[in-house]
Amino acid sequence: MxxxxxxxxxxxxxxxxxxxxxxxxxxxxxxxxxxxxxxxxxxxxxxxxxxxxxxxxxxxxxxxxxxxxVNLVNIPHDKVGFGATVVVFDSSKNEELTYKLVTSEESDVAQGLISTTSPIGRALLGKKLGEIALVVTPNGKRELEVLKLTTIHDVKEVSPEAV
Missing domain, CATH: 1.10.287.180 (Transcription elongation factor, GreA/GreB, N-terminal domain)
Structure with missing residues (x-):
C-alpha cells in the first residue's frame, strides 16, 4: 500500500x-x-x-x-496492472495519453492518475503492448491502444511528474 x-x-x-x-x-x-x-x-x-x-x-x-x-508479487510483469504507467493512443481523440493506475484514494484524472476501478482503468487491466482496450463511457465507446508499458516491477517508484 x-x-x-x-x-x-x-x-x-x-x-x-x-x-x-x-x-x-x-x-x-x-x-x-x-x-x-x-x-x-x-x-x-x-x-x-x-x-x-x-x-x-x-x-x-x-x-x-x-x-x-495487496501482494505486489501477483501483479503481472508484462501486462497493465496496479502501479503501471501506460501510454495509449486514443483513436477517438486522435492523441496519445499517459495514465498511471493507482488506488481509488490516489486517483487524480488531471494528473493522469486513474483508479484501477475506473472505466478506463478496468479496460486497461491485463492488456499487453499493442493490445486495444475498449472503454465504454457516457460519451460513447473509446479504443485505447497500448503503445508503451512500464509496470510497477520495472520502476521502484514513478513520481507523478514522470506520468
Missing part, C-alpha cells in the same frame, strides 16, 4: 474515532440535558452523525485491510 494513502486513511480513522468517543458523547449528553428527546433536534442530529461516523469507520477499516492484502 502506498505510504501516503495509508497515512491519509489512518489520519481519517483517528479523527473519526476521536469524534465518536469524545465529541459525539458530549453532544448527546448535552442534548439529553435539554429534555424531551422526541422533539430534540440536537439529539437526533448527534445520533445520526454517530451512525454515519460508525459506518464510515467500518468502510475505512475494511479498505485498510483490503489494501494491506
Amino acid at each position: 502506498p505510504e501516503q494513502v495509508k497515512k491519509r486513511l489512518e489520519e481519517e480513522i483517528r479523527l473519526l474515532e476521536h469524534e465518536l468517543t469524545t465529541e459525539l458523547p458530549a453532544e448527546i449528553k448535552k442534548a439529553v440535558a435539554l429534555g424531551d428527546l422526541s422533539e430534540n433536534a440536537e439529539y437526533h442530529m448527534a445520533k445520526q452523525r454517530q451512525v454515519f461516523v460508525n459506518a464510515r469507520l467500518g468502510q475505512l477499516k475494511k479498505r485498510m485491510g483490503e489494501l494491506a492484502m
Whole structure:
C-alpha cells in the first residue's frame, strides 16, 4: 500500500474515532440535558452523525485491510496492472495519453492518475503492448491502444511528474 494513502486513511480513522468517543458523547449528553428527546433536534442530529461516523469507520477499516492484502508479487510483469504507467493512443481523440493506475484514494484524472476501478482503468487491466482496450463511457465507446508499458516491477517508484 502506498505510504501516503495509508497515512491519509489512518489520519481519517483517528479523527473519526476521536469524534465518536469524545465529541459525539458530549453532544448527546448535552442534548439529553435539554429534555424531551422526541422533539430534540440536537439529539437526533448527534445520533445520526454517530451512525454515519460508525459506518464510515467500518468502510475505512475494511479498505485498510483490503489494501494491506495487496501482494505486489501477483501483479503481472508484462501486462497493465496496479502501479503501471501506460501510454495509449486514443483513436477517438486522435492523441496519445499517459495514465498511471493507482488506488481509488490516489486517483487524480488531471494528473493522469486513474483508479484501477475506473472505466478506463478496468479496460486497461491485463492488456499487453499493442493490445486495444475498449472503454465504454457516457460519451460513447473509446479504443485505447497500448503503445508503451512500464509496470510497477520495472520502476521502484514513478513520481507523478514522470506520468
